[in-house]
Amino acid sequence: MCGIVGVIEKKHFSVKNKVLKALKRMEYRGYDSVGFVTKEGIIKKQIGSIAGLLQNMEKDYEATLAIAHTRWATHGGVTQLNAHPHSNNDAQLFVCHNGIIENYQEIKVALQKKGVIFLSQTDSEIIPHFLEEKLRAGKSMKEAIQLLMEEVKGTYAILIIEKEKDV
Numbered sequence: 001m002c003g004i005v006g007v008i009e010k011k012h013f014s015v016k017n018k019v020l021k022a023l024k025r026m027e028y029r030g031y032d033s034v035g036f037v038t039k040e041g042i043i044k045k046q047i048g049s050i051a052g053l054l055q056n057m058e059k060d061y062e063a064t065l066a067i068a069h070t071r072w073a074t075h076g077g078v079t080q081l082n083a084h085p086h087s088n089n090d091a092q093l094f095v096c097h098n099g100i101i102e103n104y105q106e107i108k109v110a111l112q113k114k115g116v117i118f119l120s121q122t123d124s125e126i127i128p129h130f131l132e133e134k135l136r137a138g139k140s141m142k143e144a145i146q147l148l149m150e151e152v153k154g155t156y157a158i159l160i161i162e163k164e165k166d167v
C-alpha cells in the first residue's frame with residue numbers, strides 16, 4: 001500500500017509544505033520510493049524516503065497543480081526508473097498509480113508494437129502511453145480516461161497531469 005496525493009489550488013503553493021507534507025502523513029503504510037511532478041513538468045523521483053527526497057531537492061517549487069506518490073513495488077524492482085510519476089515518451093502526460101494493473105502485459109505489448117518505448121518495468125507505465133494513443137486518435141482526455149477504465153483490470157487509484165493544463 002503506497003501513498004498518492006494530488007493538490008490543485010488557484011494560488012501557488014509550496015510543493016514541500018503542502019504536497020510532500022501530505023504524502024508524509026501516509027508514510028506509516030510503508031514504501032520504497034517517492035516522487036512528484038508539477039503541472040510545469042518539474043519531476044523528481046528517487047529510491048528511499050520522503051526525507052531523502054527533500055534533502056536532495058536543491059530548492060522548493062511553487063505550483064498550482066502537483067501530484068505525488070510513495071511506491072510499494074509490485075511490478076519491477078526498486079529503481080529510480082520504476083518510481084512514480086511515469087510519463088509518455090514526450091513527457092506531456094504524467095501519472096501516479098496506486099495498485100495493480102493485472103492485464104498490463106498485453107496492453108504493453110500492443111503499445112510496443114506501435115513504437116512506444118517503455119522506460120520502466122512497472123504495470124503503471126502503460127497508463128500515460130495508453131492515454132497518449134487515445135489523445136492522438138482525437139479523443140478528449142475524458143474519453144481517453146473512460147477507455148482506459150474499460151480496458152484495465154485490477155485495482156487502482158490514478159492521478160494524471162497533462163503538462164501546462166489545469167484539469
Ligand code: GLU
Nearest residue numbers: 002071072074075098099
Ligand atoms: N504497481 C505499481 C508499481 O509497482 C504501483 C505500486 C504501488 O501501489 O505503490 O509501481
